[in-house]
Amino acid sequence: MEPVWYPDARAQETWLGRFMAELGFQDYEAFHRYSVEEAEAFYHAFFTRLGVPWRAPYTRVVEGHFPFPRFFVGGRLNLVEACLRHDPTRPALVHETEDGHVRSLTYGEARREVERLAGGLRALGVGRGDRVGLWLPMGLEAALALLAVAHLGGIAVPIFSGYGAEAAALRLKDAEAKLLIVQDGFLRRGRRVELLPEARKARAMAGTEKVAVVRRLGLPLEEEADLAALAGPLSPPEEMESMDPFMLIYTSGTTGRPKGTVHYHAGFPLKAALDLALLFDLREEDRLFWFTDLGWMMGPWAILGGLILGATVFLYDGAPDHPGPDRLWRMVAAHRLTHLGLSPTLVRALIPFGEAPVEAHDLSSLRVLGSTGEPWNLEPYLWFFRVVGKERLPIVNYSGGTEVSGGILGNVLVRPIKPMGFNTAVPGMKAAVLDEEGRPVVGKVGELAVLAPWPGMTKGFWRDEARYLETYFQKVPGVWVHGDFALLDEEGHFFLLGRSDDTLKVAGKRVGPAEVETAAMAHPALRECAAIGVPHPVKGEAIVLFAVLKPGFAPSEALAEEVAERVAEALGKPLRPERVLFVPDLPKTRNAKVMRRVVRAAFLGQDPGDLSALENPEAVAAIKRTREG
Incomplete structure (x- = not known):
């Protein structure tokens, strides 16, 4: 299959192009070999370039091997300081609700709000290591709550905003959450969706001690605390070790209870920032919108990765086609968004509306399109490329998972891009396609695997080490076998063919x-x-x-x-x-x-x-x- 997108002279001005030049590389293949063969030097160079604010420096980037390596050994930090260290006057977060209300915070305002909220949560008894459920749609409060829990050294447990009580309770109970932060409700296709009654049921089922509420629909409170009214003494972010957990994200299993993937301060946020920089070319002047939810990996990924890079993160909590089929495109134009991420399924759902809703809006601000979640089919891919991207914008196809903290495979903007494919393993990811005997193959279908550890890989499943080992390390000893069926062609392009x-x-x-x-x-x-x-x-x-x-x-x-x-x-x-x-x-x-x-x-x-x-x-x-x- 031939590429549909080719880089031009601007490729050398991308984040990746500049970083390669600083390290003395002109050839991408040589740079990628360096990133996996000299991973210690590569990661040190990138995060030094990024300016991660360590409280205490690390002595090694990686120590040990699968299944339980350690990263940034001896390093101490708090991810909140990495996220909110930028020019306080620059826009950090912009939120539009389904009924059209827009609110925004600069980096300085976001820092003050996180400090205030952290003080209030501390007054409720939240401290180091405590698990806090976050049952919130994508919005300012979702981002602030995620950061405030990390500020205290707590562990956030994001919960999909569309869950019912039973699914939420399962996650709260497994995590033994001390507190649940829930929005009382939101609008979806113009209809009120009330979460607070479900939260009360979930609290009773899970035995969660306390509930704090973001009031959006004005539902009356009973025993719950009003999150906006919480107050407590301000203090700087807790100093954490690099591998201290800050988040559990639960993924659904084929059988049994969901798996709680454990993520740490110097893992998930830094991997998100690396991928957004080197694949998506996200810069300080950019505005990122990924259509997702806080309960899915891509929600925290966009918030934390975007903020670490100093960009503006756009949040939306409504349906993509309400009140009309042009809703997404209207928001892109109105907020001058530069990066738009959609799933292939969502693109397929938008195609029947035709091209008119897209053509009705000025999308010239867009620089990069993104996609993740599942393999593409050719027709919707080409529609996205042609109708939305005008055959000039690259589609950064991106695949990895919750356990990865981002991508194993992606597209870089210094190589041609083939339809539906990935033109590289993500820099730093030593990926291969393995046959049934566990040997790397080219031109044949096999299992997608990662041969060496990377910062961001989960520490394991919450209180279930055996299941973690069985899921990733049972098929080939000492190798992370991801569970995707893939093909690597002779030109170094990957294609995913399903789980x-x-x-x-x-x-x-x-x-x-x-x-x-x-x-x-x-x-x-x-x-x-x-x-x-x-x-x-x-x-x-x-x-x-x-x-x-x-x-x-x-x-x-x-x-x-x-x-x-x-x-x-x-x-x-x-x-x-x-x-x-x-x-x-x-x-x-x-x-x-x-x-x-x-x-x-x-x-x-x-x-x-x-x-x-x-x-x-x-x-x-x-x-x-x-x-x-």
Whole structure:
């Protein structure tokens, strides 16, 4: 596949271009080899260049190896000082609510608000090591609460704003949270969503000691504290060791309870800043908007990474297409945003509105587009590139995860970018594609793995070391096997083909679900689809494709045959889907990932595991009906 975007002379003026020049590199491949072969020197050079304010300097960047290395050994700091050290007059945070209210804080104002809030939380009894649930939509209070907990040396537990009481309680109880900070509610598509009643149920289920409330809808308080009224003595941020935890982010597992990934002061925030600088070229004068939630990794990632780099972070807590389909583009134009990050699923959802909502607004402020969350299909990728990016903006495809604190793979702006792909492993990440024997391969599909530790990798799962070891280090001893099915081509570009536990093996041939889905999406009737493998007496596995149709198309056996034949033409007859089934929707998480494991379990009548992250549980029932039919 040929690139669709090429760097020009401005590449040398990017964050990465300037950093490479300072280190004496003109060739990116040589620079990347240096970043992984001399990782100690690379990370030291980058974070020195960044100006991280250490209270006490570290003696080594990395000590030890997988599964439990240590980073910035002996270093002491507080991430809040790294985030809020910039010119106090510059804008730090801008927040727009769904009903159009805009508030903003400069770096100086944000610092004072964090100090005030930290004093109030201390008066409630929060101190070093205490876990604090943050059940807040993306907004100023979410960012300030995250920073205030870290200021005190506490451990934040972000919770997705769309969860119900049971899902929130599960996380609060597992973390043994001392306090829950919750917003009483918010607007979504113009409708009031009241969180406070759910928070009261969750508190009772989890046994959480105290609740403090951000009042947005004006709901009356009972035993809860009003966060805005809290007061206490001010004090500087607590001095923390580099590996002291500041955050637990829970991720949904295929079975059992969610996993609490443990992140530390000199890990997650610094990895976020590195990736935003070297991949996304985020600078002080820029404005970053990633459409996400505080409960997903990309929320804290954007807030902390953006602030460490001195940029302005834009926060939005509403629907992307309310009150009209141009909502996203109107905000880009109004706030002169430079960096916009969307998931492939969200792009697919915007395409049916057509190009007019995009064309109605001046998007000339944009410099970089971003995407993460799942593999692309070609049609929506090219729509994003052509309609939004005008074929001039790079799409920084970005993939890693909550446990990684950011990316394993990405795109840098000094190399050409191929559609749907990644033109590099992130600098500092010693990534490879491994075959079934654990050997690195090129030009063949295999498991995405990381061969050496990196600052930002989780310290493990909260109070569950065995599960952590089983998840990442069971397949290949001493190697982090990430769980993604990938291909590295001869030119050094990576392509993700879906989760490896979603991998299909038909008559001995392995294929990623994304390959099947991309082939099927060539049919003009399909809006989106998901491919799964089901047991087959001869082939071992057969492919079943679940498809969602565009408006104007109706399900029929003939249409199913046409779609199956498209796949056969693209991938070969052995990989022709056994069945093509039409459904109204696919089960997705609230950050827009299609849950293939849920599709498969529902179709086969198995236990689908943790469903608390699902946006649309009714989609599961529709899939079950296809099995029954």
